[in-house]
Amino acid sequence: MAEEINYNVNYEIAYNDNGGYREAMRKLFYMKEPDLSEYVDLDEETRDELLFDEAAISKVTDKIYDITKNNVLFQELYTLAAGRFISTNMEIGLAVVFCYDYLPLFHKCLGSFFRNEFDTDNLFYKELKTKLS
Numbered sequence: 001m002a003e004e005i006n007y008n009v010n011y012e013i014a015y016n017d018n019g020g021y022r023e024a025m026r027k028l029f030y031m032k033e034p035d036l037s038e039y040v041d042l043d044e045e046t047r048d049e050l051l052f053d054e055a056a057i058s059k060v061t062d063k064i065y066d067i068t069k070n071n072v073l074f075q076e077l078y079t080l081a082a083g084r085f086i087s088t089n090m091e092i093g094l095a096v097v098f099c100y101d102y103l104p105l106f107h108k109c110l111g112s113f114f115r116n117e118f119d120t121d122n123l124f125y126k127e128l129k130t131k132l133s
Contacts, residue, residue: 005063006030006056009111013104019045021100022052028107029056057098064110065094073118073125077109080132102128 078093097106108124
């Protein structure tokens with residue numbers, strides 16, 4: 001199902017800086033590598049940010065939300081994440097769990113979900129819930 005929504009559930013996330021995070025996002029969402037050659041006057045990070053395909057992410061995250069929004073465990077994670085921004089809006093929560101600090105665990109939660117291994121005993125669910133609390 002993850003392949004149907006254009007999300008690379010099998011990608012192993014590892015990053016320790018903003019560039020690595022954006023690279024992970026490109027791999028997760030099957031984004032094309034940007035052509036930075038016309039942006040020679042900008043530093044590498046700024047060039048990379050300018051060419052980041054947010055529309056592709058939005059399209060896929062909308063589908064992920066539609067698939068997961070009725071799952072009580074995802075509802076809990078999204079609500080906790082939204083609370084980080086003094087909100088109860090689960091769609092805001094979805095955006096939060098795709099942020100730098102939460103993406104590795106959320107990605108593992110999604111992988112577990114797509115493999116039908118996502119329940120209250122799931123280690124990644126427990127870790128992310130604790131991190132968001």
